[in-house]
Amino acid sequence: MQLVLEKRAERSGTIALVSPLIAVGLTIVTMVILFAILGKNPLLALHAYFIAPLTDGYSLQEIAVKATPLVMIAIGLSLCYLANAWNIGAEGQFLIGAVAGSWIAVRTQGTDAGAWVLPAMLVLAAAAGALYALIPAICKVKFGASEILTSLMLVYVADLFLDYLVRGPWRDPHGFNFPTTAEFDPVATVPLLIEGGRLHLGSIIVLLVVAAAAILLGRTIKGFEIRVVGAAPRAARFGGFKADRLIILTFAISGALAGLAGIIEVAGPIGHLQPGISPGYGFTAIIVAFLGRLNPLGILVAGLFLALTFIGGEQAQIAMKIPLDVTKVFQGILLFYVLACDSLILYRFKLVFPNRQVARGAG
Amino acid sequence: MQAHLRMLDSTPDGLNSGETPLLRTIGLTKRYGDFLANDSIDIDIWPGEIHAVLGENGAGKSTLVKAIYGLVQPSAGEIHWQGRPVVLSGPADARKRGIGMVFQHFSLFDNLTVAENVALGLDGNESFKDMSARLALVSKAYGLPLDPRREVWQLSVGERQRIEIVRALMQDPKFLILDEPTAVLTPQEADQLFIVLERLKAEGRAILYISHKLEEVKRLCDTATILRGGRKVETCNPRRETAASLARMMVGGEIREVKAASGRTTTAPRLVVNDLSLAPGEAHGVRLDHISFELRGGEILGIAGVAGNGQDELFAALSGERLSKQPATVVIEGTPAGHLSITQRRRLGAAFVPEERLGHATAPRMKLSENALLTGHAASGMVHRGFINTAAALKTVDIATETFDVRKAKRDPEAASLSGGNLQKFIVGREILRNPAVLVVSQPTWGVDAGAAAVIRQALLDLAAAGAAVLVTSQDLDELAEIADRIAVMFHGRLSAPLATSEATREKIGLLMGGSSLEPQEAAYAAGA
Incomplete structure (x- = not known):
């Protein structure tokens, strides 16, 4: 008896929807085993992770706040991945966007500048993220350098650059030597949606981004180009679509969205620039993109789910002393299962019995 | 070495057992999901015979030989080898028992030598020198x-096939399977191959010859088993049949005759190629x-030639997938x-149909409507201000389906789910529906069943009759003879002067395909006199 993968004639639509759910299920089973090994009560741990955060309004808002950068970045990444351009450096583009936008906030600090400050910060952050993403894209197109490596390495460059700024030129003189800028002025801060709550304007912007991406991919010729270039490069060339141009375009969009997410995070929930502004949003967004099937609406759902694991991880740490790193383990296992389950869309399992008794022939 | 000498000196074992066939399948069935690729096929193959398996694409020929070669496991039925039932665990098992196979698509490494390639394909631990x-x-x-x-890349296609045949013969097979061996050969090369096959037959080996070329089968084979839709239709002596009767059995009815409209008139040049030279894009x-x-x-201009003589490069240069620095080299x-x-x-006003259906002409995992958009976005109502008009794309699918009899399971399936013939009808239809002034098409009926081939050839003739210029590259000389007005031959990146189809005998074309020019002196004298 043998288990074989058999190719399906047509992509299975049902499995395409069910596969992420199977992956989530398998991840939870694995986590239960992991919790048991750690000596924690798996049921209580699961409750802390997945149920407790959904039971109070503050946590619900916090989930939306965490999901905002994840979804924003993942939407951009999904365009890259659909076009077969592997941007792994969204974390770096996120940081550079945060730095560029903060530059305006730092320069206008205490100058009583007008309402133009925040829009200018958003625009500059998006532009900086896009330019930063263009470095690996252009290296790829002009010199054939692997965009996976170059985009990843630029993450560390951005990280150290931010570190230098907040420890050096941009450090708050009244900040007791902590590596941070001063709190941004109100005009340089993303407004809250509910007074005294956590939800901010970024959550509205991200919904607009999701809608725009859905229209781009589903309705426009540009979105079609992106999908064909990734799915069948030679057919795309035959269709007259230039893969190189799309690598540049998708990297630029994805960098811009990551940069935008960066400044919204800094000028929103955090309120100032400091090291460690991202708990790995740029990397977690890769999981969000795949868990969401590279589909804008799927990414929205996946982003909320992964945000839940961040909040749940904090709760589990407080309530049960489960290390916060378990959240990262969880996310890694989830990505593994998502990619594994995806093979079920094009293939199906089949049991084969090579040595079965053949019926005596009628000939 | 010794094993081989034995092979040359004596006839293989199993010849004297005149009562049992060398290989027999009883009720051989292979099921893929709901699809019956082989439906209880009985076939007997005797030593010393050349046995043809005839059938259209999708008739189940490949599945049958894959089962016999151990590449797929039958779902039901038996295979008897020398009178005893066997279960072949894989090709290595089949080779060990004396079954060899030469595939249609060669599995050779371009950058390795002939000997290295052969060594890679052999089982056992013979030293490289002895081998x-x-x-x-x-x-x-x-x-x-x-x-x-x-090194393999220096060799012609015919020579590459020789490697595959020699590799199979080095295993001293009692039974050799050849899958469409002449598809890539010039007529002269095919003749040489037939001599070798006759020789193997005289040694008492059995040969299973897969083909859809009826004349060839009539000439070479002693027995023919005809498959249609996964079932065996008949086993007969092909020499006693006519090509028409064999075709009827393959298709299960009369094939629609392709008819050129009479009195076609030619107009001004619509596609001109001027002194086009282009360095190769890849190694x-x-x-x-x-x-x-x-x-x-x-x-309709036909371009004949053995595959790999620059036809792909010419297609890319004409389509614009590769650009030339001089605008005047291609004039549309x-x-x-x-x-x-x-x-x-x-x-x-140009339209193009490349050879490769999946992955080049279409994105396999995209819907037909999206594949209509793939080439239709350039010049039709499918795109408006950057937005896709899905209804227009679907309409193209519907019209192509209707006009060219594309058979599919639902209205807008993925390209990869269509059979080769139906997908090709869709692709050709998609381009013809755009009313092109110039159509460049490569291997229009490659691997397509006879019914679909007739539809496609008729569509090309009708398009020309309506005033378009059509360039057809094909390795099927019968096809070119049927539809082309003139035929030119590609060899080593050069194109011969076109011959009127009426003057283009198989011998002349064959010589050009092999690289000889047609008596240049004689032509020069004629011109001078």
């Missing part, structure tokens, strides 16, 4: 000359060498277009 010596011996003994030290590619021709409206509808992209060329 090379045996290789030279076998290739000489069978009149299949090969230099073991040449081992072919350099296009001063190619010139002129194609008028209402005319009077506009120099050598530097223009494929989209701009489409806007000038």
